[in-house]
Amino acid sequence: MYTITRKKVLASGVIEMGILAPRIAKAHKPGQFLMVMNREESERIPLTIADSDPATGEVTIVFLEVGRSTIELGEDFKEGDSLFAVVGPLGTPTHIEPFGTVVVMGGGLGVAPIYPICKGLKAAGNTVVTIIGYRRKDLMFWHDKLAGASTETIVTTDDGSYGSKGFVTDALKALHDGGRAIDRIIAIGPPVMMRAVSNLTQPWGIPTWVSLNTIMVDGTGMCGGCRVEIGKESKFVCVDGPDFDAHLVNWDEMFARMKVYTAEERAAILANHECKLHLDNIKR
């Protein structure tokens, strides 16, 4: 059950895994995620389905080692091992229709989740302009894969070691200021990046969608732990989302809610994986 079929280190602390989960592979649609439990007493953590193959029954996840569960998954599990539980596909699939020109942005880890979305949008006849950003050249992954799924690809690095120097927002601004007609923007990445995109596009009036990564417990709509205010209404990210209109998100609340367990998480890391900690991943 839920056998790990492949494992690959894509960059420091960034791991790609294939997992055997035929029902999920068959039902998956772009934008959906799954919940993973490493062991019987592990927590349930949400990870986006970055790819799926109904023929082999495999789903692909790409994750960053940031805390107890992701470090455990990345360090203690190898090809051939089995995970205790994998549930999905969860969440409402990304809305896909022929919009025209869609800019899809992936920041850091967000590069993986946008892959099925780009594929889906392109198949629906859109012009897909993909902007992906990494901190440095050596942290890059999947850029070729994304280029294959997009009409046009722009790569940025914070330090300019590859592609254009700067953030994904700089590239978006350049595109927009250059007079490019954009019908829709989809941005996935760390919350700071998604908020920056949202702030940038609000004055432009271009529909902008983000995929929120709040803390979750069950991922099926029964606990409300993932709730966040969207347009003055409380929404459950795991069932009403994870995609939401960026301009309606209460970002301050979203940021505050991400920090509920900071103290407990820090203690857990210190107790369990001090030596393996990828310190530069923690300040996402």
Next chain:
Amino acid sequence: MSETIDIAALNGVKEGEKKRPRSKEKRLEIACQTVEARVRNYDEVALGYGPAEAVAESMRCLECPKPRCVVACPVHIDIPTFIGLISRGKFSQAAEDIRQYNNLPSVCGRVCPQENLCEAACIVNDTNPKNPIAIGRLERFASDWQLTHDVRDAASVHKRPATGFKIAVIGSGPAGLSCSADLAKMGHSVDLFEALHKPGGVLMYGIPEFRLPKAIVQKEIEYVKALGVTVECNVVVGRTLPVKEVLDSYDAVFVASGAGFPNMMNIPGENLNGVYSANEFLTRVNLMKAWKNDSAGTPIRKPRKAVVVGAGFTAFDVVRIALRLGAEEASIVYRRSREEMPGRGEEIEHSLEEGAKFVLLTNPVKYLGDENGFVRGVVVQKMDLGEPDSSGRRRPVPIKGSEYEIECDLVVVAIGQTPNVLIPSNLPGLATRWGSVIKVNRESYMTTVPKVFAGGDAITGAATVILATRAGREAARSMDAYVRDPARNWNPPA
């Protein structure tokens, strides 16, 4: 079955002997962990009767020829018969007798609100007020005895020959378990799908270990599996498996998806950190074992001052967990008075003993946060009781200008659950009330969609374990008739 009980030594009655009831005596209290000990652990609080106590209590039963208790029990367990068997030392046989009516006696004996059901109706109340026969405790005793002393051999169960019909059950709470067990005994092939990683529904994620040990629940589930039911966890029907695919692959489907959606009050500050829905709090603690400090991966906030809003089953479980997590103060804030509290009597008593405070006739109006977005207090308002409402309970009316602040660092909102919309919204033609409560014909449990049946909290909203168990069993009977003759004129719900 092995029963070598020295009944004479226990002062029971021997075969053929007449019983001289001792109904005038007081009902036998159940041994409990001391308050000091139990607020520091998660072990079961009520320890249960031993054989001698069970026999002594059973001797009080009059074994009425027209027993009122049986009428009051939702599944009509033959109470005098099983109590009679206990008084003769035939404990496992008593349990087998109960099982003809109830698939989950070890569970129901612990968590049924007996004081409003079988025990409320017991005739002994008439002559010896407040001292009905302890039916629930005896039910628990007999069933636990059987679970621990006699191997219940599923293979020996009188099962009807395989029918070749395939039935899917969605949800593994008491309704789904009880329906699956009965369908399997009828010879049907049953696949039970559960969204979470452990079967049991509320019995696993909601009701805490100290009230219902999870080992007991798992024993009952093992038995259901042994009857031939295939239990597949991690399957969210409507997501992992499309509803349509389930309909196409089975001869009938039972929807027992419960009432798992947490209600919130929609007042300011409800999304502050440290404000939980009861479901989240309970799931973290019970299902994810956050109470096991070191081994569990799932964190929980350790409260200093906890406020729990509501006064049902859920609220008392939460307040008692808060105390076990080390809260110096844990209060139930409830908008009505003590008399209207819907919780189970024993639980209300136990939480008071453990130090819970009751802040009655009071309702929260908003939560206050600190500069980091964590809750630091709740503003509450006092209430008066006005005219009775549709439920017959007096309606609480806010008293203007009575607001005041209660300091707290944890709030748990326990004001009820409603069914999840996932299945209704993925099943065209399924009629519901209030958006998510599935409509059924109350006799056949049939929904408005052909071959789909439903029961438990999914058709009533949050109710009780025994009502869910009954629904599962009655639906099984009706589904059995349906698969054999689907063309008959079946009455869908009005």
